[in-house]
Amino acid sequence: MALCKGKWIFQTLLGIYKENIQLSYFSTNQVLSSIYRNRLSSTQEKSELDALCSDDRPLEKKPMIPARSEVSTSFTYDPIVQKFINLLLKNGGKEKAREITEGALEHIKMKQIETYHKAKTEAEKAMVVTDPIKIIHGAVENCKPLVVQKSVTKGGTSYRIPVYCHDRRKLRLGINFIIDSCRTKRRRVPIQVLLAAEILQAYNNEGNAVAKKQQLHKECEAQRAFAHYRWK
Known part of the structure; x- marks a missing residue:
């Protein structure tokens, strides 16, 4: 007491x-x-x-959060590639996921250099992007959805309504579309080659990953009549 x-x-x-x-x-x-x-x-x-500094408010004490173990100050570090590795890994096998991602980037580099040397004119060579980091950024950007569906219950009935997709979820869904498109295929070739081919197709706004984004947009368009339930 x-x-x-x-x-x-x-x-x-x-x-x-x-x-x-x-x-x-x-x-x-x-x-x-x-x-x-x-x-x-x-x-x-x-x-x-x-x-x-015109305000006289006292300084706010913010908690100091340490950096994650994979964050690096190296110029080769890229947050999009790191996110790709994190979503690719299974059962904690991060080294394996990193090897797969690096192998895919290497295949992209070799494929683009081959395309560069096959180009006949200087204008065609100037259009070929040989940096795999830029290619994976463009591929993820093409796969990002603008809207997603959310379940809302009104009057005992559930409706799938379209809602705006925030930036962090856009990034996650865009990368997942690319990875899931590779996992659903029959793997007669190494996963690195499939992943590199899917990234190149998404960079050119083609392939299964882009088709999944477009299908999601069509489903949201079909449910636009119930969009007002979001604010009720």
């Missing part, structure tokens, strides 16, 4: 402390002006720096 009473007193005092004591008494104006005054004294005046 005494422990419970002591804990209640401690929580009450802690709440009073948080309400009456500011976590930081340095304003944004004071801190940023003192930081940038010495760095940018030759390019900006103090009045310009003060105008950028």
Whole structure:
């Protein structure tokens, strides 16, 4: 009983402390002006720096979240490729997923270089993109859906209504369309070759992945009569 009473007193005092004591008494104006005054004294005046920090609100303390283990400062690191690896892996086999993705990028590079050397004119060669990172970015961009379907129940009946797709979900769905198109095929060739071919087709706005996006858009178009249920 005494422990419970002591804990209640401690929580009450802690709440009073948080309400009456500011976590930081340095304003944004004071801190940023003192930081940038010495760095940018030759390019900006103090009045310009003060105008950028006109508010007198105290600094907000934000939690420091450490970077993920796969994040790197190397110029070869790409977040889209890393997301591709994460969605490709199964049962925690990240090394295997990384090998498959790197092998697919290598096949794309070799295929595009072969296409480049087969081009007859300089104009045709200029149209060939040999960077596999740009190709995978373009392929994912072509596979991103604009709208998706959401289940809403009204009057005891469930309706599939079209809703806007946010950026993070667009990226995830676009990559999943490419990966699922490779997994549904009969694999008589290595998965790296299938993945490279599917990425190249998606980059040219062709293939099963783009067809899945278009099919999703058609389904959303067919259910547009029930779109107003989203706001009711």
